[in-house]
Amino acid sequence: MSKFWSRTAREAKPYIPGEQPNESQIIKLNTNENPYPPSPNTLEAMKEVVNEGLRKYPTPTVDSLKRVIANREGVNSEQVFVGNGSDEVLAFAFQAFFEANEAIKFPSVTYSFYPVYANLYGIPYQAVTLNDDFTIDVEAMKQSIGGVIFPNPNAPTGLALRLYQVEEILQGNPNNVVIVDEAYVEFGAESAVELVEQYPNLLVTKTLSKSHALAGIRVGYAIGQEDLIEGLERIKNSFNSYTINSVSLAGAETALSDDAYYRETLERVINTRVWFKQSLEELGFEVLDSKANFLFVKPTGVEAEWLYLTLKERGFYIRYFDKPEVRGYVRISIGTDEEMERLLNEISNLLNSDC
Amino acid sequence: MSKFWSRTAREAKPYIPGEQPNESQIIKLNTNENPYPPSPNTLEAMKEVVNEGLRKYPTPTVDSLKRVIANREGVNSEQVFVGNGSDEVLAFAFQAFFEANEAIKFPSVTYSFYPVYANLYGIPYQAVTLNDDFTIDVEAMKQSIGGVIFPNPNAPTGLALRLYQVEEILQGNPNNVVIVDEAYVEFGAESAVELVEQYPNLLVTKTLSKSHALAGIRVGYAIGQEDLIEGLERIKNSFNSYTINSVSLAGAETALSDDAYYRETLERVINTRVWFKQSLEELGFEVLDSKANFLFVKPTGVEAEWLYLTLKERGFYIRYFDKPEVRGYVRISIGTDEEMERLLNEISNLLNSDC
Structure with a gap:
């Protein structure tokens, strides 16, 4: 102290x-x-940009990487936000969508960074007890005061909600943002990205750390409707103009195309x-x-x-x-x-x- | 909206x-x-780590880079904090040392990110008018309510304070943190790092973006007494465990040794x-x-x-x-x-x- x-x-x-x-x-x-x-192409793309160009700042708007992600996820570029790992994306989302005096909900057993963010930004929270079989209690995740966040699949249980259950949570929180943290989704769960068009309160986050074997380069992203993405950009651009370095950018673009x-x-x-x-x-x-x-x-x-x-x-x-x-x-x-x-x-x- | x-x-x-x-x-x-x-050694060091090791997370504590910085700056490793560019270091410092209800001071003409941070974290500020010759008004920077931040040399003027003037500002704010943003110091100004031992309220920030031609890899750092560094670590570890990717780490270590x-x-x-x-x-x-x-x-x-x-x-x-x-x-x-x-x-x- x-x-x-x-x-x-x-x-x-x-x-x-x-x-x-x-x-x-x-x-x-x-x-x-x-x-x-990581794939040989990914490593090759990164090596190629390790040259005198590193004297310059990276792109602050990461437009090209956004296009690659948009193409992969079937959305448009304005529905994509990129951060220095999905942890940074989540930190920005807590600031952008949750309020200091409105309790959010997340499962009682979950990614242990959520209460850390909540504490940092002074956001109260309710840890929703899991069902006896360790699944998320879908009913209890509805009607939050300030918003909802959960991983799908959940960590550390690995258990996944079905898409209709995610949809129930979205419908049960029409006036609040629901963040679905899909860090592990590529290993067998259903992604909620296809629900983005339908639900203006949905933000889906992903990372290249696990599925793309790139924990070392720190790239994560979020998919949501334009105004949610704009909210994230406002926070990011009030914090750090250049969160993604040039080498990680090159690696991420290639990995997501491979x-x-x-x-x-x-x-x-x-x-x-x-x-x-x-x-x-x-x-x-x-x-x-x-x-x-x-x-x-x-x-x-x-x-x-x-x-x-x-x-x-x-x-x-x-x-x-x-x-x-x-x-x-x-x-x-x-x-x-x-x-x-x-x-x-x-x-x-x-x-x-x-x- | x-x-x-x-x-x-x-x-x-x-x-x-x-x-x-x-x-x-x-x-x-x-x-x-x-x-x-950047130097050939710097680029070589980065290329060397672009390999299968990127599947793993980088070190969250960046001990080895801290040792290199400590050695270079003549301090110990516990007096070093590293961030994803000095902009991130500054954002953490605003959170760690400035309060929502206590106005800080910075020059009226200065790095235009300072009011952006202040606004993001709800910190009031007083923009201290420059002297007629565009130099910082040292006397007016004293007796702040919540703390002080200024670049030395100042941007965009390029004018530098002498070390004795920086010391006057430190002495004039004994109970508040004074951040000296030395992004450009290596181009001819006097660094305040040598004052760190004497002034517990001093935090000096630096970046590899300009002096080391590495804007593309996003590495900045801060030097201060142990408890200030610990304050920054508390914020960083509540925000993102791994802010510096493995490739940037390798580049920064080599650059600062070259x-x-x-x-x-x-x-x-x-x-x-x-x-x-x-x-x-x-x-x-x-x-x-x-x-x-x-x-x-x-x-x-x-x-x-x-x-x-x-x-x-x-x-x-x-x-x-x-x-x-x-x-x-x-x-x-x-x-x-x-x-x-x-x-x-x-x-x-x-x-x-x-x-």
Whole structure:
């Protein structure tokens, strides 16, 4: 605490991201990164712009990337906003659409950055308890005072709402913005982008970090009707004119045009998830029906926290959330087949030696 | 205007950056970019990390870059904060150190993003009128209610305060944070970093955009005592865990270790500024004594706005600010000798044809 801190700084409760260890021998399944590399074209496009042109500012309006995204998502460029990772897009959306005195709703178990943003901007919130099966309580997400945000699929459960359920939430909040955070949607859930034309209160956010194996370049975006996008632009242009650097811009444009490659890696991740889930269930673990690139897993016979800590000692990083509702669970990102086989062996050994 | 916009979005008054034209034949002297390329080592370091590692998140704590900056600035790593361009650093500083109900002070003619931030965060401000010679009124910058921010050298005048004057402002605001925005300091002004040990209320910000010819990669930083840096980290970690992408990190680390190269390009820019200033004065123009990589120029015989518009038609982009106090002036970034010779010829021709 410092006498120079503003009230905002004093009252901030910062987010704590998953660990980013430096050692390369670690099997890192804790931050939902894609186990496969970005496409060769993506890397080539980035290398090409690493030249003397970097002395100049990037485009502040990112028109060309917006066109690529619009084309991919079947919307027009004025319905696209781009940010320095979808975390920045979400931060701007909290500022642009939620009010300091109007409580928003999000699920009680969800991306833990939402309460951090709410706290930063002084926005009150109601954490809506999940159903007993960990699905989002659609009925309870209606009639918010200030707006709604949820991930689809949800994190860390991996469970997805169907599109008609998303629509119910939109219809239940006609005067407030509903943000559908689709960071993991490409791994098997239904995107709400097709609802944008119909619902002026819908903002969908996406990221290249997971589906396009580009967490390192920090690009996320939002799709919504023009006036919502304009609201985001007003905040962004009051904060930082140039949020996306020239190299990330080049990478993002190419990645989003290189569909065949990424579709194949998505399928590989999904296939790995399917057999790995089944294998864990064969060990007696409970595993939620994930549509994301991670599994939310309740171990049997050992404590979740013990499993997390013991695997970490042995070079496998997974994620454990020390919160009442999910203390029995660990979240495991989907890696390559080989990584998951090694993890499965390690878990089997631990269970055997523990018995 | 949209019914979905928050009060913040409705009341935002976004910043308008200088134009970033696409055509390569334009001589672009409107956004204070460095005319020389980043060092070969810098580009090499960036290319090296454009590989499959980009599937992973960058380091959220940027420890290695902080060590490089600390070493360069003669401080320790805990006294360093890094952001996505110094604009982001400044936005965080406004949130971390200024209060919604306590007016801050900045010069009436200065970087036009300051009132934009103040407006975004609801911070009242007093624009302190410059002295008649366009220097900052040091006495009037004392005894602020909520804090102080000014660039040194100031923009768009290019005039710099001496270190003892910066110290007077620090001593005149013992209970408030004083931000010294040193975006242009490397082109000939005195840095206040050496005062950080002595003044707990001092935050100095810098950028790689101008001095290191890296506007395209978006890296800026702040130096201050540990508790000020911690205040910035609290805001940043409530906003976006990973503000700096992996490629920019690699470039920034190498650039800040490659002093000999950048010192030479800085000297070239300064030498060009000296002869170009003298040449404009020989045309009868008034030119302020800039310590930055631009000149603030009052044309004689023609209107400033006319000069700006006419040069633009002829492929030379400079900057004109349509504000009462500076309507007689244009700001011209310093390019290569060849670019400045061509601009000088163009201006001479315009003056002759206009007579």
